[in-house]
Amino acid sequence: MSDNGKRPVTDPETLIAALATGEISDGQIEALLSLLAEDTPASRELACRVQDTRIIGGWLEAECNTHFAKETADLISRLWRDSCRAFVVDTMRLVSAEAQSREQATKRTRTGKSSRRASRHLRPATRRVRVFPYVVMAVASAACVLVAFQMGFFKPSATDSVAKNGQPEPVNPWPPAEVAKKGQPKPVELESSELEVVAATGARRSDGQPLKPGDHACAGDVIATGPAGSVTLRYADETSLELRAGGELAVLPGEAPVGAKERSKGIELRAGGLAVKVAPQPKGQPFAIRTPQATTTVVGTQFSLQVRDSRTCLQVTEGTVQFERGHESLLVEKDTIAVADERRPGLLVFRLAGNLALKKPATASAMKRYFSASWAVDGKLTSAWNGSPAPQWLLVDLGELCKIAAIQIFPLTTRPSDHRYYQYRIELSKDGNEWHEVVDQSANTTPSTPEGDLYLLPQVEEARLVRVTMLTNSVSLNVHVAELCVFPPQEGEAEPVRPPTSP
Amino acid sequence: MIDLESAIAATRNGDVESFGWVIEACHAHVRAYIASFVRDANDVNDIEQQTFVFAFEHLNEYEPGTHFLAWLKAIARNEVLSHRERTRRKRESQRLFEADRLLQRVAELLPNRVEDRVSALGRCMEELPKEQRTFLVSVTGRRGTLEEWSVGAGFAANVVRKRISRLYAALRNCIEHRIVTGDLS
Numbered sequence A: 001m002s003d004n005g006k007r008p009v010t011d012p013e014t015l016i017a018a019l020a021t022g023e024i025s026d027g028q029i030e031a032l033l034s035l036l037a038e039d040t041p042a043s044r045e046l047a048c049r050v051q052d053t054r055i056i057g058g059w060l061e062a063e064c065n066t067h068f069a070k071e072t073a074d075l076i077s078r079l080w081r082d083s084c085r086a087f088v089v090d091t092m093r094l095v096s097a098e099a100q101s102r103e104q105a106t107k108r109t110r111t112g113k114s115s116r117r118a119s120r121h122l123r124p125a126t127r128r129v130r131v132f133p134y135v136v137m138a139v140a141s142a143a144c145v146l147v148a149f150q151m152g153f154f155k156p157s158a159t160d161s162v163a164k165n166g167q168p169e170p171v172n173p174w175p176p177a178e179v180a181k182k183g184q185p186k187p188v189e190l191e192s193s194e195l196e197v198v199a200a201t202g203a204r205r206s207d208g209q210p211l212k213p214g215d216h217a218c219a220g221d222v223i224a225t226g227p228a229g230s231v232t233l234r235y236a237d238e239t240s241l242e243l244r245a246g247g248e249l250a251v252l253p254g255e256a257p258v259g260a261k262e263r264s265k266g267i268e269l270r271a272g273g274l275a276v277k278v279a280p281q282p283k284g285q286p287f288a289i290r291t292p293q294a295t296t297t298v299v300g301t302q303f304s305l306q307v308r309d310s311r312t313c314l315q316v317t318e319g320t321v322q323f324e325r326g327h328e329s330l331l332v333e334k335d336t337i338a339v340a341d342e343r344r345p346g347l348l349v350f351r352l353a354g355n356l357a358l359k360k361p362a363t364a365s366a367m368k369r370y371f372s373a374s375w376a377v378d379g380k381l382t383s384a385w386n387g388s389p390a391p392q393w394l395l396v397d398l399g400e401l402c403k404i405a406a407i408q409i410f411p412l413t414t415r416p417s418d419h420r421y422y423q424y425r426i427e428l429s430k431d432g433n434e435w436h437e438v439v440d441q442s443a444n445t446t447p448s449t450p451e452g453d454l455y456l457l458p459q460v461e462e463a464r465l466v467r468v469t470m471l472t473n474s475v476s477l478n479v480h481v482a483e484l485c486v487f488p489p490q491e492g493e494a495e496p497v498r499p500p501t502s503p
Numbered sequence B: 001m002i003d004l005e006s007a008i009a010a011t012r013n014g015d016v017e018s019f020g021w022v023i024e025a026c027h028a029h030v031r032a033y034i035a036s037f038v039r040d041a042n043d044v045n046d047i048e049q050q051t052f053v054f055a056f057e058h059l060n061e062y063e064p065g066t067h068f069l070a071w072l073k074a075i076a077r078n079e080v081l082s083h084r085e086r087t088r089r090k091r092e093s094q095r096l097f098e099a100d101r102l103l104q105r106v107a108e109l110l111p112n113r114v115e116d117r118v119s120a121l122g123r124c125m126e127e128l129p130k131e132q133r134t135f136l137v138s139v140t141g142r143r144g145t146l147e148e149w150s151v152g153a154g155f156a157a158n159v160v161r162k163r164i165s166r167l168y169a170a171l172r173n174c175i176e177h178r179i180v181t182g183d184l185s
Helices: A012-021 A026-035 A041-064 A066-108 A112-126 A131-150 A176-181 A373-377 B004-012 B018-035 B041-057 B068-090 B100-109 B114-127 B130-140 B146-153 B157-181
Strands: A195-205 A222-234 A240-243 A248-251 A266-277 A287-290 A295-298 A302-307 A311-318 A321-325 A328-332 A336-341 A347-351 A362-364 A385-387 A392-410 A422-429 A435-441 A453-473 A479-481 A483-487
Touching (some): A012 A026, A012 B157, A026 B100, A041 B018, A041 B041, A041 B157, A066 B041, A295 A302, A311 A321, A328 A336, A328 A347, A347 A392, A362 A373, A373 A385, A373 A483, A385 A392, A392 A422, A422 A479, A453 A479, B004 B018, B018 B068, B018 B114, B130 B157
Antiparallel strands (some): A222 A248, A266 A302, A287 A295, A311 A336, A336 A347, A362 A392
C-alpha cells in the first residue's frame, strides 16, 4: 500500500481502504486531497466516507485503548487529590447554595403538579449520593483493568474473549492455539528456559529474521530491537521481559541442578533498557541477568535494567534484587537505584528517599493548566510538569548549596509503543547568575523510557539551583518532566569522585 | 450499566472516583469525534485528555439532565481548534502535520456533520456481531504492521485488508442509514 517509489494508486476505493487499515501513504493522502479539491457532490460523498472512516477508526482506537481512559481517570483523580480539592469544595458549595435557593423557590411555588415537577428537577442536586457503591465499582473496575493490562493487552487468549458484562475484550480473535486446531502444526510447549514472543515491533534475531508474536527464543538466540522497536517476551511461568528500543539481549542456557524439575533462566543484556517482572522462581534456581558490568540475580520481583554508556543501572520497584560486580555484591531494595559503571570502582547506590529535589520549590517558564512545575518534584512518575510550546525550562531550588553526584530525569512516556524522544540540557548554579552545563542531550534521538535517564556527574558539583531546559518533544509542542531527582554523593564516596585539588 | 447522570452527580458531590466512570462511558465517543479532525494518534491522545481535564474542571457548568455528550464534544471541538491554532502559529513555516490537511478539507466540505454521525456509530457498534467487533478492535490495536499481525493471526494480509474494508463499509452504510432515517437515539 505504500508508495515504494511507484505511483500511488488513486482509485477512491483503494484510498479509503488504505485509510481504514492505517496504511495510507503521504502520496495517497495527496491523491485524496486532489480528489477533494473541488466542491462537487462526488467530492462531498468521498469526504463523507473519509470522515466516517476516521470516526470508526477513532472509536476502535478508543476501545482498544481502554487503559488510556483509566490513565485519564487516574490523572483526574490525582488532580483532585493534589490540586483540585479546593475546586471540588467550591463546586460543592455552589451546588449546595444552588440547591438551597431552588428549594426556597420551590417552597414558594409548591402547588399541585408544579411542585412535584420542581422537586423532581431538584432531585439530582439535592439527593444524598451513596458513595459506597461507586467506590466498590471503581475498585473493581481498576482491578479488572490492571489485571488485563498486566496479562498483556493483546495477549492471544481464546478463553477470555468475552467479558462478563457481554462486551468483547480487545484480544486477538484468532490466537495461535486456535489457528493450530484448523490444521496448522500445534505450537511447541515452552521449555522452562525458553521464551515466547508476546509482542514485537521492529525486533529481529541476530540473523536478521524479524520476530513476530508466537515465536520462540531459545538458548543462544540474540534479539535486538531497532531505534524505534520493542519486544515483549514471556517465560512459561509468566515471568515477562520488555526490551526497549535500541536494546540487545541474548538468551543464556539455563542450568539444571541435580534433582531440579526444570532449568533455571538466564539472560545477557548487552545494550538498552529492560523492564522485568519475575514470577517466584524455584528454590535454588534464581533468575540471573548478566550485563557487561554486573550480574543481577532475582527470585521474584519487579525491576528494570538499563545498559547505556558503559554503565548498568538497576532500579527496583518491588521486592529485593541481588546485584553483583566482581566480588562485590549487594541487595538492592525497593525504590533504590544501583549503578555499575566501568569508569568507577565498585557499585554506586542512590536511594529515592535521598533525592535532594523531592518536594522542593520548582518554577518553570511556562506551565499548562494543572500541570505545574511542582509535579516534576512530587516523587510520583504519574504526574508531570507540562510546558508549551517548546522550548521551556524548569527550575528547582534545592534551598541551600548541596553536593550533587548524580541527576536522574524522567521525561514523560505514555505507553511502551510511544517512541517519543526529548532533547534537553541540565545546568547547575550556585546563585542563579552563573550556570554550569552538566548534561547536554540536545542531539538526543533515543526514545525516553519509564526508567528515565540517570547521569553520573564526572565530579561532585556544588549547587543550589538545577535548571532543565527542554528543547524538543519529537511528537508534540508540549514538553514534560515527570520527575527530576538530584542525588548527593554516597557516604564516604565523595572524596574518590572529587577531582584532585592542588595544595 | 453505568448511569452517567448519577456518576456526574456523584463527582459534583465530591466523589471524584466516579469521574472514572464518566470517562469510561464517554471516551469512545469523544475519541471518535476528535479523530475526525486530527489524524495523529498522539495529538488525539493529548486532546482527549485535555478535554476530560477541562470537563472535570468545569463540571459545575454542566446542567444535569441536558446532553452531557454534546457538552463534552463542544469542549473537544474547542480543544481541537486551540490545538490547530497553536500548531499553525508555531509551525507555520515547517510543513508539519501535513496529514491533518486531509481532515481539515473534509471538515470544510462537510460542516456540522460529525456529532450525529458519532452517535449513529455508537448504535451501529452495539449491533455489530461480537466476533467482527473484536476483530476490528484487535487489528486496530495491533503493534507493528498489518502484515505482522496477519501472520500472527494465521491469515494472509490481503484477506485481513479485505475484511477490514468490508466491515468499515458496513459500518459506514449503517451510519448513513441511521442519519437518513433519523434513528440516532
